[in-house]
Amino acid sequence: MGPLDGIRVIEIASLAPAPFGCMILADLGADVLRVERAESCGPAASPSVDPLRRSRRSIGLNLKDAAGLDALLRLTESADVLVEGFRPGVAERLGFGPQVCAERNPALIFARMTGWGQQGPLAPTAGHDIDYIAISGALYPIGRAGERPVPPLNLVADFGGGGMLLALGILAALIERSRSGLGQVVDAAMVDGSALLTAILYGMRAAGTWRDDRGTNLFDGGAPFYDTYETAGGGYVAVGALEPQFYAELLTGLGLAEADLPPQHDRSGWPLLRQRFAAAFAERSRDEWAAVFAGTDACVAPVLGLAEAPVHPHATARDAFVDVGGVVQPAPAPRFGRSAAGPPAPPPQPGADTDAVLAELGCTTAEIAALRARGAVG
Secondary structure (H helix, E strand, O other), X not given: OOOOOOXXXXXXXXXXXXXXXXXXXXXXXXXXXXXXXXXXXXXOOOOOOOHHHOOXXXXXXXXXXXXXXXXXXHHHOOOOEEEEOOOOOHHHHHOOOHXXXXXXXXOOEEEXXXXXXXXXXXXXXXXXXXXXXXXXXXXXXXXXXXXXXXXXXXXXXXXXXXXXXXXXXXXHHHHHHHXXXXXXXXXXXXXXXXXXXXXXXXXXXXXXXXXXXXXXXXXXXOOOOEEEEEOEOOOEEEEEOOOHHHHHHHHHHHOOOOOOXXXXXOHHHHHHHHHHHHHHHOOOXXXXXXXXXXXXXXXXXXXXXXXXXXXXXXXXXXXXXXXXXXXXXXXXXXXXXXXXXXXXXXXXXXXXXXXXXXXXXXXXXXXXXXXXXXXXXX
């Protein structure tokens, strides 16, 4: 049932980064219970189609009600992990901060997902992915030379530096707990995680192979052999021919192997190389170029849209996408040879498992009805 089978996670409902991290844990076999606001639950609540909420159970609790808070604290007693994404101090004000939870369960891992972290001058302020990567230095290098920085969707802070690193921190804490027997707080901040993703750039900068001028380097579109090109008909191809042997195959495929071109790494010749490459790629369609470079090491790939990626032959051969409740979405990753988890389940209707979870805590039908009547549960 997955390498995390038997691990119990309580996820306080939030947006984007923390749900993504919890999705990873659920994909790996953890039993993730999503705690929704009580008022968002009920017969009128529509099931979500968001893949970030897949493979969960769902309970509705009013954490501002003493009985709802008590239910949450009782749940922590048998949990391995609690994940919350509030601003610093909110969980404490609601009554379930790390210290309170540790008194109930010293082995509980209390994972906190924020943009700015638990301390620092920006910690109490609002922000979004673009703000975190602006401060961390991850946004500045992305864009064309002489132009303003381009937001890389919200993939760098929310997901790569946020949810992914949150899941990694939780897994590390679980391993440490197996030795110490104790839980701890995991402070996962998107500003930290997005900075961590730029580590290679600091190494290249120290070595003198990375310039602070945007769009003039190997990986930022400055190099003509690591960029995208428009093809006939409006499609695009991506070129990543960094190594000399791959670059030679690129020239062969473009019909430029015998052309009088400047050396690959002569920056003064890059404008001419870009001009020649652009002219060559404009002669055929994206799919025709894909056929030309198929089976080669030229590192040329068609740029696919979200509707195309799931049906690419490589994706279908690896079952890289799955249909979950009628929604095509990325399959769980990575793969495991011995302890593979089952297929993802659709997101639950908010609060769908409230009665069952409360019954597991020992609540009677009458007690559950009384909690619902006072608005403590959904």
